[in-house]
Amino acid sequence: MIFVPTIIYILISKCDLRETLRLKKTHWLAIIIVPAFVVALEPLMTLINAISLLWVESATTELATGLVSNHKLWVSTLLMAVTPGIVEELAYRGVIMGSYRYGSRLAAIIIGGIMFGAMHMNFNQMAYAMVLGMMLGFLAEATGSIFTTMYAHFCFNEISVIISYIASHVSVLKQMVEKQASEGIATDQLKQTILIYIPFAFMGLCAAAAMIVLLAYLNGRHMDMLAMFRRNRNAEVKRPRIISVPLVLALCVCIGFMIITEFVL
Template sequence: MEVRKVNGFFIIFVIGYIGLSVVCASIMAYAQNSGIAVPDWIQYVMSEGIILLIAIIYMIVQKIDPIREIPYKRIGIVDVILSLVAGYCLIPAVLLISNLSMLFSTNYLEEGTTTLLTYPFAMQVILLAVIPPLVEELIFRGIFFGSYRKAGMTGAALMSGLLFGCFHLNINQALYAFVIGIVFAYMVEATGSLWSSVIAHFAVNTYSIGIVQILKMAGMYAQDGSVSETFENAESVAGQSTAITVVQIAMIAVIAAVFMMLAVLCIRTMAKRHGNLEKMKIQNVKLSHIKNYFTAPVIVGIVVCVMYMIMLEFSGTL
């Protein structure tokens, strides 16, 4: 019953998010055309606000008490540190998947955050690394994973990761979001708290803005959000050799594997501390069990997301 409910919510969630985003974008465009200055950061806040609004409406309709039913249990300082370390250990895997997917897709995150990177560092952290984890973890590890969990741990982790990836609505982010979404689910299971995945999500999201801040300090990144001429020349030389690209990807793959093992070690340590290690054993998910997760509404929602991603890629190449 929980699976069917949350699957029905996903299609409403996707269509509602896309529809409200289009409406908000139209309002912002109209305002700008009318001479009203609208700061770029508004769109980031509005995007997360739309997600939160839809989630609140769902919880009200379904009579879900977030304090009682969403696992916001407090975690200790050791769990906070382990969650941060696990999150940062996921970054090489994110880079690997992102680099591979950029062979056939566009990095829309990089394109979309260029202006944002001109803002003060503290504001970047709030907009990209604080607000999104708080909102998105409530949805995907709170509502979706929490609902699917009642039907089994492994299937719940896979489904919540799949929907998390699809919801990013572009191929590049969807692929690595799927992987880290699964890991975030296991972190929640390990600690019994959503705060562990929020902290790990924060760590992953701080990576890009942290690197840009370091490059700015080193004079390799201009204040207007563009790379310096020296850095552009270095990138150009490196990009001329296919062999270098292959070697780089191979090196990232090795590093990603090592750091992923460290992330797993952190999660196992948290699970042992909370007595949840046995609950986290990977189960054999049979085909008959998989069918139980894929009811018509969630299939339609996934198809809508995939079609949107394909259309986005084609529109970007025209």
């Protein structure tokens, strides 16, 4: 559903693959920095997830645990980490962000993040996926390469795969997960989790931002990053429109589907 439209767009538009998709090398230190960037963002993702669970149900726990428990680790890794890391990044940090950046790079990051969140088709994942999508957008701008966002996306999903794999193969943890799935998480427990994670989420976000700045310097893109936040006062420069009918319709369809599945069915 994501990969085929991406390929069709590339073929029809005849875009420059190297520029639009950012098929470029980056500094070798990204191999070390990107996983640290993902780990730094984990508390923020946990916090946003906990906040969303106050109003909606988890859309991933049961699915991830069931998939991992019924397949070998490498199969789960391929299905849940490798494939999404490649396909979703080609679509969202590649085609969508690469096309919108000609209007405004900052707007492209925001729109790419919103569409990435909406694509998950449930409010629980949408909440943290939007923020993660935007952070991956900044990572793409800092490195100038989609390979770093694919790597980060893989690391983020693989953490969930490993946690689910351990939880499904350790009897005590398996019983806890099954109990949680059947009874749900108490509101008081969620509120306690939120309070605990707020300072860690803030510190992690600051650390992730610092790593983006470091990667921008390593790749000689720090001035380009600063330019994103400066207003262009050149009135003669006409930029492409950011908001379009297809974009609004796509968001309305996604949100409408989520409302129906979450609160109606």
